[in-house]
Structure formats: structure tokens, C-alpha cells
Amino acid sequence: MSPAEPLVRCTQAARTFGQGRTATVALSPTDCVVLPGDRIALVGPSGSGKSTLLHLMAGLDDPTRGEVTWPAIGSRDDLRPGHVAVVFQGPTLLAPLTVIENVALPLILDGDTDARARATAREALGLLGLAGLADKLPEEISGGQAQRVAVARALAGRPALILADEPTGQLDRASGQVVTDVLLQAADHAGAALVISTHDMSIAQRFAVCWQLHSGQLTRTTADLSDPAAASIEESSWSR
Numbered sequence: 001m002s003p004a005e006p007l008v009r010c011t012q013a014a015r016t017f018g019q020g021r022t023a024t025v026a027l028s029p030t031d032c033v034v035l036p037g038d039r040i041a042l043v044g045p046s047g048s049g050k051s052t053l054l055h056l057m058a059g060l061d062d063p064t065r066g067e068v069t070w071p072a073i074g075s076r077d078d079l080r081p082g083h084v085a086v087v088f089q090g091p092t093l094l095a096p097l098t099v100i101e102n103v104a105l106p107l108i109l110d111g112d113t114d115a116r117a118r119a120t121a122r123e124a125l126g127l128l129g130l131a132g133l134a135d136k137l138p139e140e141i142s143g144g145q146a147q148r149v150a151v152a153r154a155l156a157g158r159p160a161l162i163l164a165d166e167p168t169g170q171l172d173r174a175s176g177q178v179v180t181d182v183l184l185q186a187a188d189h190a191g192a193a194l195v196i197s198t199h200d201m202s203i204a205q206r207f208a209v210c211w212q213l214h215s216g217q218l219t220r221t222t223a224d225l226s227d228p229a230a231a232s233i234e235e236s237s238w239s240r
């Protein structure tokens with residue numbers, strides 16, 4: 001993987017759901033890149049296209065126009081847990097599996113031996129202060145802990161890019177800040193780029209760069225979001 005190249009690049013990437021008069025333009029043609037080490041908050045009202053953009057960048061969905069590429073990684077078929085990891089909103093742990101089995105599963109599916117996957121999973125849980133939960137079932141831990149386990153699962157593969165889709169959406173404000181702390185620290189530790197979508201401006205403010213979506217239109221700001229008047233839109237740097 002070449003560190004100098006973008007991890008993901010959207011080139012006039014657009015996504016429409018449905019056809020004809022009932023079609024919904026979820027994302028208008030969008031140019032953006034994520035570079036190694038980037039810290040990006042993706043904000044916008046409900047239905048503005050945040051999940052759509054993240055799913056395209058994760059290779060979970062295809063654009064209906066334009067293209068999404070992963071120049072530093074390869075083709076979409078090359079995407080592995082060690083490249084791009086996705087953290088979703090809400091409960092995503094598999095109920096019959098213990099915490100450590102949940103974290104180890106993507107590694108095993110990617111070809112790791114059970115023993116190696118467990119060792120890596122234990123390390124990831126330890127990093128997030130969750131070692132004590134390893135043998136618990138998802139029903140035995142809190143929502144905030146489950147979200148941190150989901151972060152551990154995403155990070156266990158040492159991804160170059162973490163895409164987190166409203167990972168704090170179902171948490172109270174304090175737990176949301178803790179999960180954000182964990183994501184930022186874990187991204188630092190792994191040397192990963194992090195893109196997080198959120199409705200919470202107190203979370204968005206902690207990121208160096210903010211992408212704003214309105215009705216599928218992306219703009220990029222870097223100013224202090226607590227002062228909307230000071231927000232500067234840097235159209236010229238969209239495609240970097």
C-alpha cells in the first residue's frame with residue numbers, strides 16, 4: 001500500500017435510489033478524498049446522505065454515477081478488514097458469540113487462525129480497556145460498552161481507514177464522547193484515517209476537518225463549527 005496516495009477517492013460519485021418520479025437523489029455528484037491520517041467529521045441533517053457516502057467509501061454500495069476508487073489499496077475486491085473498517089450505529093454484535101469471539105470473527109473470516117485471531121482480538125480489547133469483558137455475551141454488557149467493542153472489532157484488523165456511521169447516535173452525550181475518545185485514540189494508535197458521521201456538533205468540533213452534507217450536496221469546512229458565521233468553505237481544496 002502506498003502511503004502517499006488517497007485511501008479513497010470519490011470522483012463525481014452520485015447515488016440515486018429508485019427510478020423515475022419516485023427516485024431519491026441521496027448523493028449528488030461528489031468529489032472528495034481521504035488521505036492517510038485524516039480526521040474528518042461528516043455532519044448534516046437526517047436524510048442528507050451521510051450513510052450513503054460512507055457506504056460508497058466502504059465499498060458496501062456502488063455509485064449510480066461517477067466512481068469510487070481506493071488508490072492506496074487497490075480495487076474494491078482487494079478491500080480487507082486491514083484496509084477499511086466500518087463502525088455502524090447501534091447494536092451490531094452477534095448475540096450468541098462472546099465479546100472476544102465477536103472481535104475475532106472478521107479476522108477468522110479473513111483467513112487468520114482461531115488462535116491468532118483471538119490473540120489479536122484480546123490485544124484490541126485491551127487497548128480499549130475492555131479486556132475484562134472478553135468472555136461476556138453482548139446481552140451482559142451496556143450499550144456504550146457494546147459500541148466500544150464494535151470499535152475494537154473494527155480496529156483489530158489494523159485498518160488504514162475507519163469509517164464510523166453515527167457510532168454515538170444511540171448513546172447519551174457522555175458515552176458518545178467516550179466512544180469518540182476511543183475512536184480518536186485508536187486511530188492514532190493504528191495510524192489510521194478516521195471519518196465519523198454525527199449529528200452532535202460537540203463531537204464534530206473535535207475533528208480537524210468537517211464535511212457538511214445538505215440534501216446530498218457536500219461542502220467542506222475547517223473553521224470553528226461553534227461559530228457558524230466563521231465557517232469557511234474551502235471549495236478549492238475539495239479534491240486535494
Ligand SMILES: Nc1ncnc2c1ncn2[C@@H]1O[C@H](COP(=O)(O)OP(=O)(O)OP(=O)(O)O)[C@@H](O)[C@H]1O
Pocket residue numbers: 017018024025026044045046047048049050051052053
Ligand atoms: N435503500 C434505500 N432505498 C431508498 N432510499 C434510500 C435508501 N437509503 C437511503 N435512502 C434515502 O437517501 C437519502 C439519504 O439517506 P442517508 O441514510 O444516506 O441519510 P443520512 O444523512 O445518513 O441520515 P441519518 O442521519 O438519518 O442516518 C434519504 O432520503 C433516504 O431516505
